[in-house]
Every structure is written in structure tokens, then in C-alpha cells.
Amino acid sequence: MNNLDQQAVVMSFFAPFIDVIVDRVSERVLSATAKREPRFYSRKETADLLHVTLPTLARLTKDGLIVAKRVGSRILYEADAIDEAVKKQVVFKYRRG
Known part of the structure; x- marks a missing residue:
């Protein structure tokens, strides 16, 4: 296996984990910066x-x-x-x- 094939295998293995992490981080950022109703x-x-x-x-x-x-x-x-x-x-x- 060459180096590019190894990287593709590693990326395909970690892709679901990366997607979950990205989703959680984006949810937190959006909820923190969401416009709140003024009191x-x-x-x-x-x-x-x-x-x-x-x-x-x-x-x-x-x-x-x-x-x-x-x-x-x-x-x-x-x-x-x-x-x-x-x-x-x-x-x-x-x-x-």
C-alpha cells in the first residue's frame, strides 16, 4: 500500500468521528452567538x-x-x-x- 492509500484508509476510518466533533462544536458556537431577545x-x-x-x-x-x-x-x-x-x-x- 502506498502512502496515499494509507491516508485514504485512515481518513475513511476517522471521518464519522470528525463529523460528530464538527457538529457538536458548531452547535455550541451557534448557540453561544445566537441573538437573544433583549430584556x-x-x-x-x-x-x-x-x-x-x-x-x-x-x-x-x-x-x-x-x-x-x-x-x-x-x-x-x-x-x-x-x-x-x-x-x-x-x-x-x-x-x-
Whole structure:
């Protein structure tokens, strides 16, 4: 048997195993990078997470420190941004003015 025939035999033997490995890796990559539905917090939930009052949250939103989205008559805050602020322990102090 020459070298090319040996390689063909080895490849035909390992081909099913390689296919299984490729399938599993691609499933994991696709599930990790799949677009997830964005989560939102209500005004009350956001105020509780940030340890501020509702008027302070309204001021923070008005000043552009926190981005809000209006859905119908509701004001919602993107969970990823709020969670990041909580993780960084951002302090929103009351300012007199």
C-alpha cells in the first residue's frame, strides 16, 4: 500500500468521528452567538436595582445618564445597560439644583 492509500484508509476510518466533533462544536458556537431577545426592566425595577427613587430615575433619564425606551405608555430600561451599571457599582447621587 502506498502512502496515499494509507491516508485514504485512515481518513475513511476517522471521518464519522470528525463529523460528530464538527457538529457538536458548531452547535455550541451557534448557540453561544445566537441573538437573544433583549430584556427590559420597568421603572420601579430599575429604581430598585440602582437604589434611587423614581424622581431621581426620571432625572437621570432626562439628563441622558440612563437610556430609556418608550413602549406605548410604558417606559422601559434595557436590562443589559442597567446590569452593567450595577456591576460597575455606578453611584447616582442626588444633586441640588
